[in-house]
Amino acid sequence: MADMTSPVPSAPLLDVRDLGIAFRSGAGMVQVTRDVTFAIAPGETVGLVGESGCGKTVTGLALMGLLPSATSHITGSVQLEGENLIGMPARQLQRRRGAKISMIFQEPMSALDPVFTIGQQISETLRAHRSVSAKEARERGIEALARVGIPEPALRFDAYPHQLSGGMRQRAMIAIAIVCEPRLLIADEPTTALDVTVQAQIVDVLGDLCARLGMAMLFITHDLGLVAQTCSRLVTMYAGEVIEQGRIDDMLVRPRHPYTSGLLRSLPALAARKTKLPAIPGRVPMRGEMPDGCRFRPRCDFALPPCEAPQPLDPVPPVGQVRCCRNDELELKGVLS
Amino acid sequence: MSRRTLKVVGWRLLQVVPVIVLATFAVFGLLQLVPGDPAAVIAGETATAERIAQIREMLGLDLPLWQQYAQWLGGAVQGDLSTSLITGLPVLDEVLRRLPNTLLIVFYALLLAVGISLPLGILAATHVDGRVDRFVTSIASLGITVPNFWVGMILVGLFALQFGWFPTTGAVSITEDPGRALWHATLPAIALASSGIAEITRQLRSALIEVLSSQYVRTLHAKGLSQSLILWKHGLKNVSLTLLTVIGLVFNRTLGATVAIEAVFAIPGTGSLVVASATNKDFPVVQGVVFILVMIVILCNLLIDILYSILDPRMNKQ
Ligand SMILES: Nc1ncnc2c1ncn2[C@@H]1O[C@H](COP(=O)(O)OP(=O)(O)OP(=O)(O)O)[C@@H](O)[C@H]1O
Numbered sequence: 001m002a003d004m005t006s007p008v009p010s011a012p013l014l015d016v017r018d019l020g021i022a023f024r025s026g027a028g029m030v031q032v033t034r035d036v037t038f039a040i041a042p043g044e045t046v047g048l049v050g051e052s053g054c055g056k057t058v059t060g061l062a063l064m065g066l067l068p069s070a071t072s073h074i075t076g077s078v079q080l081e082g083e084n085l086i087g088m089p090a091r092q093l094q095r096r097r098g099a100k101i102s103m104i105f106q107e108p109m110s111a112l113d114p115v116f117t118i119g120q121q122i123s124e125t126l127r128a129h130r131s132v133s134a135k136e137a138r139e140r141g142i143e144a145l146a147r148v149g150i151p152e153p154a155l156r157f158d159a160y161p162h163q164l165s166g167g168m169r170q171r172a173m174i175a176i177a178i179v180c181e182p183r184l185l186i187a188d189e190p191t192t193a194l195d196v197t198v199q200a201q202i203v204d205v206l207g208d209l210c211a212r213l214g215m216a217m218l219f220i221t222h223d224l225g226l227v228a229q230t231c232s233r234l235v236t237m238y239a240g241e242v243i244e245q246g247r248i249d250d251m252l253v254r255p256r257h258p259y260t261s262g263l264l265r266s267l268p269a270l271a272a273r274k275t276k277l278p279a280i281p282g283r284v285p286m287r288g289e290m291p292d293g294c295r296f297r298p299r300c301d302f303a304l305p306p307c308e309a310p311q312p313l314d315p316v317p318p319v320g321q322v323r324c325c326r327n328d329e330l331e332l333k334g335v336l337s
Numbered sequence: 338m339s340r341r342t343l344k345v346v347g348w349r350l351l352q353v354v355p356v357i358v359l360a361t362f363a364v365f366g367l368l369q370l371v372p373g374d375p376a377a378v379i380a381g382e383t384a385t386a387e388r389i390a391q392i393r394e395m396l397g398l399d400l401p402l403w404q405q406y407a408q409w410l411g412g413a414v415q416g417d418l419s420t421s422l423i424t425g426l427p428v429l430d431e432v433l434r435r436l437p438n439t440l441l442i443v444f445y446a447l448l449l450a451v452g453i454s455l456p457l458g459i460l461a462a463t464h465v466d467g468r469v470d471r472f473v474t475s476i477a478s479l480g481i482t483v484p485n486f487w488v489g490m491i492l493v494g495l496f497a498l499q500f501g502w503f504p505t506t507g508a509v510s511i512t513e514d515p516g517r518a519l520w521h522a523t524l525p526a527i528a529l530a531s532s533g534i535a536e537i538t539r540q541l542r543s544a545l546i547e548v549l550s551s552q553y554v555r556t557l558h559a560k561g562l563s564q565s566l567i568l569w570k571h572g573l574k575n576v577s578l579t580l581l582t583v584i585g586l587v588f589n590r591t592l593g594a595t596v597a598i599e600a601v602f603a604i605p606g607t608g609s610l611v612v613a614s615a616t617n618k619d620f621p622v623v624q625g626v627v628f629i630l631v632m633i634v635i636l637c638n639l640l641i642d643i644l645y646s647i648l649d650p651r652m653n654k655q
């Protein structure tokens with residue numbers, strides 16, 4: 001948490017503004033996210049949390065330009081080092097993927113090509129972006145495997161994915177993603193499919209890589225405990241919108257949005273053990289029944305008539321933002337004081 | 338790689354032994370399926386008791402079954418598949434004389450099937466639900482429903498009788514005149530290939546669609562690999578296993594389909610031999626042809642199994 005005092009400098013690495021994602025469905029379009037706005041500074045680790053289906057994965061894929069162009073429609077802008085990735089020609093986007101911006105996924109079992117060795121899959125990434133000889137690619141591949149904590153990397157380099165355990169495969173996946181030393185790594189629930197003990201190791205590896213390479217990370221997860229452990233900033237999404245963001249330390253003490261507050265209080269590790277776990281009542285609204293105004297309103301204990309109006313992202317000094325008109329008057333409880 | 342390959346080949350060879358033994362049972366048992374006294378059936382209705390006894394002795398039908406089998410197997414291992422009841426010539430010679438004609442159209446057909454369905458399947462899978470894809474899939478479903486011999490008859494009617502581009506019937510030995518042999522084999526091969534083209538195209542299309550929408554292909558895109566590298570390197574290597582299996586299946590079926598196609602084109606191959614011998618109740622010849630064809634099928638499947646284990650690293654476990 002080195003950048004506690006200078007959270008987002010004037011030139012962010014990634015600047016996402018009003019990102020909206022819609023999918024073609026039958027005759028019409030289904031809007032899955034809208035008004036997704038956040039920024040990531042160079043070297044910063046940002047957690048992206050929210051309930052299942054709120055649009056975290058599609059947001060990550062949109063940043064990578066990996067959504068199928070035939071069936072999806074993207075609005076807004078995604079600036080990576082000042083270049084807008086939305087609408088960028090496929091060829092140029094391809095040159096940035098894996099080199100400047102990388103992504104790892106939830107399922108290490110199925111995310112690697114089963115008929116090529118780990119080494120082949122690392123080398124081809126390197127050779128897609130850098131002009132290196134086969135020998136050099138091998139050396140740097142083994143180096144990358146060592147860097148993510150794979151024992152006997154030279155041996156594992158020639159192994160096939162099925163010969164590795166889940167944790168080792170996820171490490172290999174990370175090695176592939178970072179071999180070109182990207183500026184930003186999007187990690188989409190990288191530990192969800194793994195054992196608890198392995199989860200902690202993977203999180204350590206990711207944190208360590210960010211520190212050593214000066215790489216920024218967008219850490220997508222359900223697990224606020226992991227965010228508190230690894231990230232310096234937190235972005236909360238609800239039903240396709242960013243509803244709050246800020247420094248994690250601020251938000252743990254005083255969340256501004258009732259939804260974030262609910263998420264925090266449902267955290268077993270950080271919440272005081274003596275109180276009963278308050279799960280957030282209700283569920284995320286379905287597509288067709290999305291309420292006007294604040295989307296969390298039907299589940300919110302604090303909803304008032306003003307909440308029926310559309311909620312803009314209001315600044316929360318010094319660096320946060322929240323989409324709740326009552327954020328100032330509410331003194332919401334966090335998990336730290 | 339090479340030591341692993343050797344191990345795989347050895348293991349597969351070991352596994353194929355019981356299959357071959359079973360096949361010999363089946364082929365030998367063929368004669369037992371003839372209803373009534375085989376000797377009487379073979380001799381015909383007007384035969385004298387003497388003639389029947391003679392045939393029974395010649396075929397060894399008076400011996401216990403296991404001895405008959407042992408005798409037959411002993412002969413088969415040494416290349417003696419008994420003699421024809423009609424011509425009195427060794428069965429093996431007759432089969433080997435006709436086999437090249439059959440294998441020529443079978444492999445010609447297989448080559449056509451693979452050569453045509455590969456681009457079609459890839460084109461369809463990379464343009465899912467587009468016009469190309471819909472065209473290819475409808476052609477493929479048509480090809481599966483239309484029988485080969487029917488395609489053969491249409492081809493003869495059109496390209497042999499109407500336009501005279503190809504001969505209507507017959508075959509030329511490939512060793513005598515390769516050019517004319519291929520010319521003769523073209524229409525039968527196309528007819529034989531029609532269902533194979535359809536089958537391989539369909540299977541390749543669906544396998545490739547599945548691979549291209551898989552999670553690991555998403556990873557490949559995330560790494561910044563080009564579309565063409567993903568298709569030609571990762572896509573094809575991953576579908577090659579499916580492809581191999583389908584080609585094996587198509588080979589077996591094509592071999593079976595030669596019976597009808599050789600009849601349509603009057604090709605002196607093993608298919609027509611088996612039909613003629615069955616009609617003439619020349620059972621040793623029927624048995625011999627089936628034996629040779631079954632061995633070819635087993636060998637081909639063995640080859641495919643071996644290729645499969647070499648291509649798929651996940652088969653490495655045993
Ligand atoms: N290709 C697609 N076509 C149509 N709808 C899609 C597509 N991909 C995702 N969606 C929809 O977008 C919404 C957001 O999905 P997304 O996978 O981003 O959620 P998530 O926040 O990552 O959830 P989880 O925590 O379960 O991973 C879902 O309702 C999903 O049904």
Ligand SMILES: [Mg+2]
Pocket residue numbers: 056057058188
């Ligand atoms: Mg997700």
